Amino acid sequence: MTDAAYWLIAAVVLGIAELVAPGVFFVFLAIAAGIVAATLLALPDLPPVAQLGAFGAWSVATVLIGRRWYRDYPIESGDPLLNDRAGRMIGASAIVSEPIVNGRGRVRVGDGEWPATGPDTAAGTAMRITAVLDGVVSVEVL
Structure with missing residues (x-):
């Protein structure tokens, strides 16, 4: 199997983790792993250290983008007084x-x-x- 396949599997596993333990965090790591997998399709000889570095950088970037998104577009509750x-x-x-x-x-x-x-x-x-x-x-x- 290629490194891209491993990163794609990691993306799927992280996506499933988000479904099992929702907290709107694993999804961003899954996106980062997917980006690394796509990068490896274009650059298959990327060394493992660079892959991990790219995953770390994309993880930080996607989490920051996600936080900003949820701040700017909050999820409206169907019943805002549910627990009040x-x-x-x-x-x-x-x-x-x-x-x-x-x-x-x-x-x-x-x-x-x-x-x-x-x-x-x-x-x-x-x-x-x-x-x-x-x-x-x-x-x-x-």
């Missing part, structure tokens, strides 16, 4: 479970109760959550 429970609650309805007196009380949101701040309100009143700060929801009357 407090953020997801803003705008949701809540029922006052303990009367809000002097601006403090408790509200039921879904199957849980949260401490709340807002206008004085009797128990059972429907409220809208306007903010969440340090585990305390701010509410207003619907």
Whole structure:
């Protein structure tokens, strides 16, 4: 087998590693190995030290290009509040479970109760959550 074939195999293995352990890093090393394989098709007598040097240089270059790409074109989430429970609650309805007196009380949101701040309100009143700060929801009357 030629050196180009070995580098092509390395590119495929690194590509598979990216699929098995995604982290958007192995893909750049796979691209670098593919570039070295293509270079060896044009320059088949390139010494092994030069091949490793080229792989190192192309690895750095592809990682830097990839980092810049992801910085300039970030991947948008389909649900940006997926892991932000407090953020997801803003705008949701809540029922006052303990009367809000002097601006403090408790509200039921879904199957849980949260401490709340807002206008004085009797128990059972429907409220809208306007903010969440340090585990305390701010509410207003619907």
